[in-house]
Amino acid sequence: MDLCNLSCYKGGMAANSRLTIAVHALTWMALAQRRGQSVMTSDQIAASINTNPVIVRRSLGDLRRAGLVQVRRGSGPGWSLARRPNEISLLAVFNAVEDGPLFGMHHTEPNQGCPVGRGIQPALGSVYARAETALRRQLRRTTIEDVLGQTLTHQVG
Amino acid sequence: MDLCNLSCYKGGMAANSRLTIAVHALTWMALAQRRGQSVMTSDQIAASINTNPVIVRRSLGDLRRAGLVQVRRGSGPGWSLARRPNEISLLAVFNAVEDGPLFGMHHTEPNQGCPVGRGIQPALGSVYARAETALRRQLRRTTIEDVLGQTLTHQVG
DNA sequence: GTTGTTCGTAACCACTCCTATTCCATCAAC
DNA sequence: GTTGATGGAATAGGAGTGGTTACGAACAAC
Numbered sequence: 313m314d315l316c317n318l319s320c321y322k323g324g325m326a327a328n329s330r331l332t333i334a335v336h337a338l339t340w341m342a343l344a345q346r347r348g349q350s351v352m353t354s355d356q357i358a359a360s361i362n363t364n365p366v367i368v369r370r371s372l373g374d375l376r377r378a379g380l381v382q383v384r385r386g387s388g389p390g391w392s393l394a395r396r397p398n399e400i401s402l403l404a405v406f407n408a409v410e411d412g413p414l415f416g417m418h419h420t421e422p423n424q425g426c427p428v429g430r431g432i433q434p435a436l437g438s439v440y441a442r443a444e445t446a447l448r449r450q451l452r453r454t455t456i457e458d459v460l461g462q463t464l465t466h467q468v469g
Numbered sequence: 470m471d472l473c474n475l476s477c478y479k480g481g482m483a484a485n486s487r488l489t490i491a492v493h494a495l496t497w498m499a500l501a502q503r504r505g506q507s508v509m510t511s512d513q514i515a516a517s518i519n520t521n522p523v524i525v526r527r528s529l530g531d532l533r534r535a536g537l538v539q540v541r542r543g544s545g546p547g548w549s550l551a552r553r554p555n556e557i558s559l560l561a562v563f564n565a566v567e568d569g570p571l572f573g574m575h576h577t578e579p580n581q582g583c584p585v586g587r588g589i590q591p592a593l594g595s596v597y598a599r600a601e602t603a604l605r606r607q608l609r610r611t612t613i614e615d616v617l618g619q620t621l622t623h624q625v626g
Numbered sequence: 627g628t629t630g631t632t633c634g635t636a637a638c639c640a641c642t643c644c645t646a647t648t649c650c651a652t653c654a655a656c
Numbered sequence: 657g658t659t660g661a662t663g664g665a666a667t668a669g670g671a672g673t674g675g676t677t678a679c680g681a682a683c684a685a686c
Contacts, residue, residue, distance in 0.1 A: 327573035327672095328644065332593060336575070340585045353661065360583040361575065364646055369663070386654020389661050402596060414571070414604075416484035418493070418518065419674065426517040428497045428617075431624030436489060438619065439559060439611050446603040447571075454596050460585075462595065467588030484643095485673060510632065521675055526633065543683030546632050576645070 330409040334371045335402060336361050338380070338456045339463060342397040346460075351390040371409060378408035397457035406451050414447070415440045487566040491528045492559060493518050495537070495613045496620060499554040508547040528566060535565035554614040563608050571604070572597045 340360045344352055354372065358365040372391055375381045382394045393400070417436070422429030497517045501509055511529065515522040529548055532538045539551045550557070574593070579586030 327569050327571070329573040329575055330644090331572050332574055335593060336579065336585065336589055339589060340583070343585055355661085360580050360586050362577050362580045362586065363575070365661095366647070366664095367645070373663075383662070384654085385652080385662055387656065387660070389654080391662095412484050414484075415488050416486040416673095417489055418486055418520075420519050422493065423517050423519045426497070427624060428493065428500055428620055429517050429519065431620035431622070432493055432496060432616070434623040435616050435619035436492065439608070439616070443604045443607040446607040447600045450600040450603040451596070459589070459592050459596070462592035463585055463588035465588070466591040467584060487673090512632090522633095523635090523676075524674070526635090530634075540633070541683085542631090542633060542681095544631065544685050546683075548633095 330371065331402070331406055333361060333363070333367065334375060334405050334409045335456070335459060337368060337371060338375070338393070338397075338400060338405065339460050341381070341391065341393055342456050342460050343464075345393060345397075351384065351388070351392045353390045357391070374408045375405070378404065380404060380408060397460060398455050400456040401452045402454045402456075402459070403448050403452040405456075406448070413440065414444055487528065488559070488563055490518060490520070490524065491532060491562050491566045492613070492616060494525060494528060495532070495550070495554075495557060495562065496617050498538070498548065498550055499613050499617050500621075502550060502554075508541065508545070508549050510547040514548070531566045532562070535561065537561060537565060554617060555612050557613040558609045559611045559613075559616070560605050560609040562613075563605070570597065571601055 337357050340357055341352055344350070354365045354368045357372075358368045361368065372381055372383070376383055380394055380400055381391050383389070383391050415436075417433055422432065424430050494514050497514055498509055501507070511522040511525045514529075515525045518525065529538055529540070533540060537551055537557055538548050540546075540548050572593075574590055579589065581587050
């Protein structure tokens with residue numbers, strides 16, 4: 313498996329693919345559900361994403377803990393959506409798979425003898441919080457159903 | 470030097486401190502300028518941030534390439550702001566020190582035989598772009614002067 | 627030109643995160 | 657009990673980041 317093909321563009325920042333993996337899985341499950349297959353195994357999902365089934369299981373585990381999917385074990389097992397696709401926002405997915413803040417503070421405590429070192433962290437915290445809120449507000453406006461519709465459109469045109 | 474003190478909370482995502490370092494440096498330079506000292510060495514700036522001067526030089530190098538600061542060499546050397554503090558937005562700083570996208574796409578190309586695998590990347594790209602735009606719009610609303618004001622306020626109350 | 631300071635950058639280490647893989651216990655239906 | 661897939665631990669490799677040291681380049685004052 314090649315390590316860095318064309319579709320892999322991880323720049324300097326962030327750039328983990330957790331949100332992408334989770335949304336891809338949910339979108340694929342929504343399409344399968346629309347076709348009448350409401351239960352899928354992690355192997356089937358991994359085949360669409362083209363990754364390892366364990367990666368998918370870890371991602372689906374996060375989504376299960378967030379109440380977005382449910383799992384059935386034993387025979388006839390697999391994963392299914394716990395809500396309708398239009399009731400799953402990308403913000404819910406984001407919250408399920410990401411935890412930390414977007415911007416990191418200092419690694420070491422700033423010099424408390426300096427006026428800037430003393431007061432800059434709360435000041436930056438407010439700005440960072442506002443920026444993250446704006447990002448979340450945008451993610452909330454899109455649902456898995458929207459992504460599925462866009463996906464089916466994009467592949468034609 | 471301890472490896473993870475209280476002010477170090479890097480969560481799961483992103484969480485590099487480049488923006489914090491750069492904004493701290495600029496804010497400190499703005500305060501020094503207000504006090505009459507318009508030129509500072511990387512050692513002086515590093516003392517406030519409490520990090521290594523090389524880290525600061527790396528950051529200020531990015532800011533210099535973006536036209537936000539200038540450097541004088543020889544004797545009486547050091548860094549100074551190239552714009553007024555109220556003309557430097559956090560978006561300009563963000564653009565100077567970060568490059569990659571916030572959300573990463575798949576590491577390996579999705580299965581092109583699957584409808585979702587074929588069309589999901591452009592669909593996700595649009596959503597991610599809207600979210601990043603919202604974030605940037607917020608960062609543009611705050612300037613170094615604002616951060617300095619907030620910083621001096623926070624340390625009192 | 628010599629001197630002295632800083633910048634600029636390369637090289638390197640330590641640590642963390644992420645992806646991927648392997649392996650084994652668990653579980654429910656038959 | 658057998659069967660098939662989940663769930664999780666353990667592991668390994670790769671990449672990014674912060675930190676450190678070291679050294680040459682640039683520049684102004686003398």
